[in-house]
Amino acid sequence: MTFRVGDRVRVADRAHEGHHRTPAYVKGHSGRIERVHGSFTNPETRAYGSEGLPEQVLYQVAFDLDPARTYVDVFEHWLEEGR
Amino acid sequence: MSDHDHDHDHPHEPIAGDQGSVAARARALEELLVEKGVVQRGDVRRNVDWLVSRSPADGARLAARAWVDPGFRDRLLEDARAAALDLGLDPGPSPVVVAVENTEQVHHIVVCTLCSCYPRALLGPPPAWYKSLPYRSRAVSDPRGVLEEFGLDLGDGVELRVLDSTADIRYLVVPRRPEGTDDLGEEELAALVTRDSMIGVAEPLAPASAIA
Numbered sequence: 001m002t003f004r005v006g007d008r009v010r011v012a013d014r015a016h017e018g019h020h021r022t023p024a025y026v027k028g029h030s031g032r033i034e035r036v037h038g039s040f041t042n043p044e045t046r047a048y049g050s051e052g053l054p055e056q057v058l059y060q061v062a063f064d065l066d067p068a069r070t071y072v073d074v075f076e077h078w079l080e081e082g083r
Numbered sequence: 084m085s086d087h088d089h090d091h092d093h094p095h096e097p098i099a100g101d102q103g104s105v106a107a108r109a110r111a112l113e114e115l116l117v118e119k120g121v122v123q124r125g126d127v128r129r130n131v132d133w134l135v136s137r138s139p140a141d142g143a144r145l146a147a148r149a150w151v152d153p154g155f156r157d158r159l160l161e162d163a164r165a166a167a168l169d170l171g172l173d174p175g176p177s178p179v180v181v182a183v184e185n186t187e188q189v190h191h192i193v194v195c196t197l198c199s200c201y202p203r204a205l206l207g208p209p210p211a212w213y214k215s216l217p218y219r220s221r222a223v224s225d226p227r228g229v230l231e232e233f234g235l236d237l238g239d240g241v242e243l244r245v246l247d248s249t250a251d252i253r254y255l256v257v258p259r260r261p262e263g264t265d266d267l268g269e270e271e272l273a274a275l276v277t278r279d280s281m282i283g284v285a286e287p288l289a290p291a292s293a294i295a
Contacts, residue, residue, distance in 0.1 A: 021249045023196050025223060037179055040251045058250050068226050068243045073250040 002057070002076060007033045009061060010082035011074060019047035022078045026063055026070075030082040034071060035060035042075070134203055141172045142205040142255055143276035145182070146287075147269050150260045160184055163255060167205060175204020177253045183246065184257045185283065190237055192230065192283035193246045193254045194222035202253035206278055213282065223247065233284040246283075256283040264290050 003009060013028030021043050036059055041052030057076040062069055116122045145167060149156035159166040163182040167174040174180050180202055183191045195201065196219050201209040212218050221229050226245050230237060237243060246254045258280040264272060267290060279285035 021197060023247065023249055025196070035181075037181075037250075037252055043250070058252070060252070065223070067224075068245050070223055070245040070247060072247045073252050075250065 003033045003036070003059060003079060005033050005036065008082040009033060009059075009074075009079045011061070012078050012080060016044070018044065020044050022074060023072065025065075026061070026072050026074070029063050029065070031061040031063040031072075033059050034062045037073065040075075042077075134208055137173075137175075137204055137207040139206045139276075139278035139281065140273070141167070142202065142278075142281045143273040144170055144172065144269075145205065145255070146257045146276045146281065147273035149182075149184075149257050150264075150272055151269050156184075156257075159257065173204055175202070175253075177202070177204065177251065179251060180205065180253045180255060182255045182257050183244075185259045187241075187259070189242045189244060190283065191244045191246055191254075191256050192222060192226055193248060193256060194219055195248045196220065196223055197249055200248040200250075200253060202255045204253075205255060206281060210278070230284060233279065235285055256281050258283075258285075258287045261287050261289055 008030060009032070010030045011022065011026045011028060016022070036057065038058065039055035040058050042054070042056050043052065046052030058073055059076065059079065060071050061074050061079070062071050113122075113127050116127075117124050145159060145163070148170060149159050155166065155169070158169070159182045163180040164174040166182070167180065185191055193201075194213075199209055199214040201213060203209070218229065223245055226243055227237065230243075248254050258276060260272070261275060264275070267275075271290075275288040275290060277285060277288060280287045
């Protein structure tokens with residue numbers, strides 16, 4: 001696990017062809033790690049018939065969006081160190 | 084109004100609508116999954132039967148127990164799956180259920196902006212509006228407006244938190260215990276906990292004594 005509760009992170013602002021679970025409205029946004037949920041299979045590969053391995057750490061990230069603070073579950077490979 | 088045989092008298096659009104093609108598509112998909120050995124024949128039916136057998140009554144039992152038992156409340160907020168098992172409830176196949184608590188200061192609302200993720204094991208099938216595009220987008224872009232449409236005016240002093248269940252976690256809101264319920268037992272309290280209050284778009288019902 002790379003990040004800990006309280007860490008600032010930024011969601012990668014990248015396009016992704018095919019199934020993924022990172023909503024567009026947080027791409028490129030910075031937030032704060034709120035919870036570390038544990039490791040889960042990767043939906044981006046599992047959606048296409050694989051086992052979804054290796055598992056990826058899933059975090060709950062808090063974003064101060066307008067108009068309300070929003071908590072989104074984001075997989076580790078979408079997160080970068082943020083400010 | 085269509086001219087098919089009716090045993091009721093209100094007008095409506097033909098019910099079949101697009102459902103026929105959706106059902107045909109679902110059947111074709113099931114056939115293909117069975118043929119490829121992904122699921123066994125009967126798996127789909129069994130899962131649908133399980134899903135529609137679930138109801139918000141289970142989630143309501145969790146909330147009511149949390150209201151009367153501070154130790155259980157702590158356990159529920161720490162590990163909702165384990166807390167559900169403690170009460171003999173089926174938390175379902177989702178690996179993690181997270182319960183969050185509404186208080187005087189903080190109000191949570193749950194959405195799945197990407198599809199319709201929902202704690203089905205504890206709340207039953209999600210309502211149609213939960214799966215609709217307007218709810219899925221506006222719960223994030225205008226959550227206070229959504230709540231107002233559900234009849235809930237939070238007031239400026241309450242911090243609103245939106246939970247978007249984008250992945251493997253299922254979120255359950257433990258609503259605020261209504262005023263005037265000190266004398267109620269756990270079962271009576273559970274009867275006040277509605278599905279919508281556990282999604283965070285409504286408060287629980289007021290006790291009958293408050294309405295009378």
